[in-house]
Amino acid sequence: MRGRPTLHALAVALILSSGVVWIAVAPRFPPAPPAAAAVRDLDAGRALYARHCAVCHGERGRGDGASAAGFATKPADLTDGRLMNALPDEFLLSIVLRGGAAEGLAPTMPPFSGFLSDAQARQVVLHLREIASPPFRPEMTQPLVTAPRAPRQPIFFSHVIHAGSFQIACQYCHADARRSEYAGLPSVERCMGCHKIIGAQDNPEIAKLHDFARRGQPIPWVRVFKMPEFTFFPHAPHVRFPIACQTCHGPIERMRVVGADTGPALLHDLQVLVGFKPSSRALTMGWCIECHREQNATRGAKAPLDCVTCHH
Numbered sequence: 001m002r003g004r005p006t007l008h009a010l011a012v013a014l015i016l017s018s019g020v021v022w023i024a025v026a027p028r029f030p031p032a033p034p035a036a037a038a039v040r041d042l043d044a045g046r047a048l049y050a051r052h053c054a055v056c057h058g059e060r061g062r063g064d065g066a067s068a069a070g071f072a073t074k075p076a077d078l079t080d081g082r083l084m085n086a087l088p089d090e091f092l093l094s095i096v097l098r099g100g101a102a103e104g105l106a107p108t109m110p111p112f113s114g115f116l117s118d119a120q121a122r123q124v125v126l127h128l129r130e131i132a133s134p135p136f137r138p139e140m141t142q143p144l145v146t147a148p149r150a151p152r153q154p155i156f157f158s159h160v161i162h163a164g165s166f167q168i169a170c171q172y173c174h175a176d177a178r179r180s181e182y183a184g185l186p187s188v189e190r191c192m193g194c195h196k197i198i199g200a201q202d203n204p205e206i207a208k209l210h211d212f213a214r215r216g217q218p219i220p221w222v223r224v225f226k227m228p229e230f231t232f233f234p235h236a237p238h239v240r241f242p243i244a245c246q247t248c249h250g251p252i253e254r255m256r257v258v259g260a261d262t263g264p265a266l267l268h269d270l271q272v273l274v275g276f277k278p279s280s281r282a283l284t285m286g287w288c289i290e291c292h293r294e295q296n297a298t299r300g301a302k303a304p305l306d307c308v309t310c311h312h
């Protein structure tokens, strides 16, 4: 059958060609089986997985390999599509080749760059996609975004893991956004609510968190989005309206490290990515005002255009 139109399509073609009008009929081919090369890659990925990964992650990927019990942070259940499907190939490749620490995870997930070529790592990732449940579909992931001017933070905290993979709600951590001027950052106690246990024993980044908690010190996060002192920007009315966080901040859940260019073009590009196209440079007065005009005209907002509301 492969490569041949079905009888049905041939019959339609015959009838039509003997008639008066000819319409283009798409012949009904049976669905194409995966190309030979793709089958080869899948087979290779499965074999590489069995050789290098199964000892920790288990033969079927459930995180229950022969050595799994020895780890404080258990080898991940790689079949859990709820956590794995949102992670782009690039992120998984980085972990496989450079080890867990490259993305802030425990270094007990070793780097395989000495054992696997880039092409082989891709084959392994294909295998991971194959075992995910619910099943993986390519449209479930979007590429990571490298934000401009991302500072070095005191702890490598990844929004890709917290907001992207585990889908912790933005306002669980930025809890003041709905009711105050500031969105706020989570306290050490809020982090510890999860990390008293998660990663406590073998993740050096989480060890830093425990150090701050022990000393009773707040984490000195480096501020990224900042307006000058003489302006007034309140989160609450924006978040309640509602305007999505990402409209102004870009796709944070795809940033390993949050950054923003308060200069010309880059944040603008991030916003274009999420479907909002400001005509003015982000975080400038023109940007505030353009959006206010637009929202007042199209969504019946009452956003201020007078000087004193934003400057006092």
Ligand code: HEC
Binding pocket: 049, 052, 053, 054, 055, 056, 057, 067, 071, 073, 074, 075, 076, 078, 083, 092, 095, 096, 100, 104, 105, 106, 107, 108, 109, 110, 112, 124, 199, 203
């Ligand atoms: C020596 C044990 C060990 C081996 C071998 C190992 N892993 Fe891991 N892996 C771990 C541990 C432990 C973690 C959990 C790290 C964490 O959550 O902080 C992990 C985490 C991961 C993650 C992160 C999953 C997530 O939720 O983000 C991926 C992906 C992964 N491993 C893939 C692989 C692949 C593919 C191989 C084989 C090439 C492999 N691992 C081999 C121990 C191992």
Ligand code: HEC
Binding pocket: 073, 103, 104, 105, 106, 155, 156, 157, 158, 159, 161, 162, 166, 168, 186, 187, 190, 191, 192, 193, 194, 195, 198, 199, 203, 205, 206, 209
């Ligand atoms: C609702 C639970 C929860 C909260 C709250 C939470 N985390 Fe996490 N965090 C997780 C989970 C789950 C992981 C993934 C652990 C793994 O796979 O090893 C993680 C991973 C991490 C990691 C390693 C991966 C990375 O992001 O680099 C760090 C560091 C971390 N968290 C820091 C923090 C800090 C700092 C806070 C507070 C600002 C915080 N976490 C709040 C659940 C939470």
Ligand code: HEC
Binding pocket: 153, 157, 159, 162, 163, 168, 169, 170, 171, 172, 173, 174, 185, 186, 221, 222, 223, 224, 225, 226, 245, 246, 249, 252, 253, 257, 258
């Ligand atoms: C588990 C807690 C947690 C979750 C969930 C979380 N964040 Fe964050 N967020 C943080 C921490 C900690 C920082 C400070 C470190 C950094 O900049 O990455 C931060 C920083 C930020 C910043 C930059 C703040 C500044 O200095 O200007 C923005 C913007 C932000 N988050 C937005 C979001 C959005 C949008 C979401 C949901 C998609 C989200 N966050 C989910 C903990 C969280």
Ligand code: HEC
Binding pocket: 170, 171, 174, 177, 181, 182, 183, 184, 185, 225, 226, 227, 228, 232, 233, 235, 238, 239, 243, 244, 245, 246, 247, 248, 249, 283
């Ligand atoms: C209308 C645009 C806009 C929206 C929507 C928005 N923000 Fe902001 N955000 C800003 C601006 C502008 C700043 C800088 C404010 C300043 O310096 O006074 C900021 C600052 C921040 C900060 C750092 C300081 C702080 O505590 O305020 C965090 C964290 C943050 N936003 C998170 C969020 C989260 C989470 C959401 C969604 C729940 C969100 N923002 C929605 C524009 C926005």
Ligand code: HEC
Binding pocket: 227, 231, 232, 233, 234, 237, 238, 241, 243, 247, 248, 283, 284, 287, 288, 289, 291, 292, 295, 300, 301, 302, 303, 304, 309, 310
């Ligand atoms: C993406 C669109 C958007 C951007 C960007 C934006 N705003 Fe707004 N803003 C709104 C909307 C919509 C409202 C009105 C909400 C309503 O009608 O309840 C509003 C309301 C306000 C209010 C009035 C709050 C109140 O209590 O009445 C202030 C002040 C304000 N914005 C300041 C700013 C400043 C300063 C900036 C730039 C740093 C900014 N906004 C950027 C959409 C935006």
Ligand code: HEC
Binding pocket: 227, 228, 231, 283, 284, 285, 288, 289, 292, 304, 305, 306, 307, 308, 309, 310, 311
């Ligand atoms: C919607 C909020 C908003 C309104 C309305 C608004 N401004 Fe601004 N203005 C801002 C913000 C935010 C900044 C800081 C922008 C920056 O740093 O690029 C700013 C900056 C300025 C500056 C400093 C310019 C500079 O280059 O640093 C002046 C002067 C100014 N505004 C005057 C006014 C006057 C006069 C009005 C009334 C006609 C007005 N603004 C209305 C939000 C507003």
